[in-house]
Amino acid sequence: MGATPAWPPRSAPRLFVTGPLAESAPVTIEGGQAHYLGKVMRIAPGDAVILCDDETGEWAAEVVSAGKRDVVLAVRERLREREAVPDFWLCAALLKKPNFDLVLEKATELGVAHVQPLITRRCVADKLNPERALTIVTEAAEQCARTALPGIAEPVKLDALLRDWPEGRTLFFADETGGAPAAAQFAAHPGPAALLVGPEGGFDDEERALIRAHPMARAITLGPRILRGETASIGATALWMAISGDW
Template identity: 65%
Template sequence: MPATPAWPPKSAPRLFVAETLHAGTRLTIDGPQAHYLARVMRVSPGNPVVLCDDVTGEWAARVTEAGKRSVALECIELLRERETVPDIWLCPALIKKDRFDLVLEKATELGVARIVPVVTRRCVADKLNPERARAIVTEAAEQCARTALPELAAPVKLAALLADWPVDRTLYFADENGGVPLVEAVAGADRPRTGFLIGPEGGFDDQERAAIRALPQAVPISLGPRILRAETAALAALAIWMAQAGDWRDREGPRNPGEE
């Protein structure tokens, strides 16, 4: 006999929603999400949709009504509970919009728990569109099958970030003047409370570097012999930490999309 097709299929659309979901929850999607479901994915009654609420986890839902401006759905069953997220913060200095978009997207894919944009003296930007940033983060989480969204903080000045930095959280900062190789700095760490501070295109100035180094929780690190762009440094640091101290060490976990 032929195998019973998986339900919902891997091709089912994925969306994050604001409502907390339960079996039997009925909700109506409108706006851009409705446009995506109705006009792009062309869903019809009975079609499956995968929903995440960033609270309970990932749910299989079924379309009950599909209109031009709204789509009605009913939650059927819980597929996965919300993922456990390593306690890692990324604090990247604001850089040019397209490059910062890349940081938001890829940091979400890599599994960061919190993103805190930082304003430094050499930043070429000092503002961030919160709605646009949240949309980038959400879309990235949907595309890579995350069940949790990173917290996205409002931009903060470097001095304020340092003044409020938790006493029990390590702050690794990429110092172009040199520091401990990151692989060595995190070797043997067991998923500590951690943050990464990455400077802008021009790096930190001398006063900023001195202020960071004066913080007891700060650890200057090196990301190798080559000069990295700000966005590359942020993502390289996250990847190294995830491999050495984060959840990339887990032997079991959710499969990658499309993986059998």
């Protein structure tokens, strides 16, 4: 006699929903998420769906009914508490839309706690669609089995970011003109941290001087090559996670 299959199966679809979730509570899925479950995943009564609410953690739910316009689920059990993510912020200058979309997606997958979009003098964009940004990070969190969504702030200008910078949080400045090796700086300054990355054209001299003058700023180099904004954000975040985070 074969072993009883694990429930919920690892292949069960994952969704973030509005919470809070609780055992035995009904959940109705509508709109695009219902279409995804019904038409793409072809779920049926009795199937499992993994739900997260960014509050209480991860839950296994069972499909009660799957109609043309909605899917009704019954929450069965909590699988995990909401995870504690490393206290790391990504302060990234706005890039062209597809490039910044990539930054949001990969920052979520890597475990960033908070994304602060930044407006600098050489930015080619000065706005961020908050609904689009939330969709990107939510889908990335669903894909990588993350239970806590990163916070996404409204874009701010560089001088405002530095003026209001919280005491006690190290600001690692990815400076293409040079700095201390990133790995050594990350190891030397544990605790709450943030990474500051510039736009396609980099920071101008006045901005660079302003950042370097900040008492919490630590200029770092990411190697001998000048990296694109999205590459610098992703690569340096991965390095910080390997040294100081949850890798």
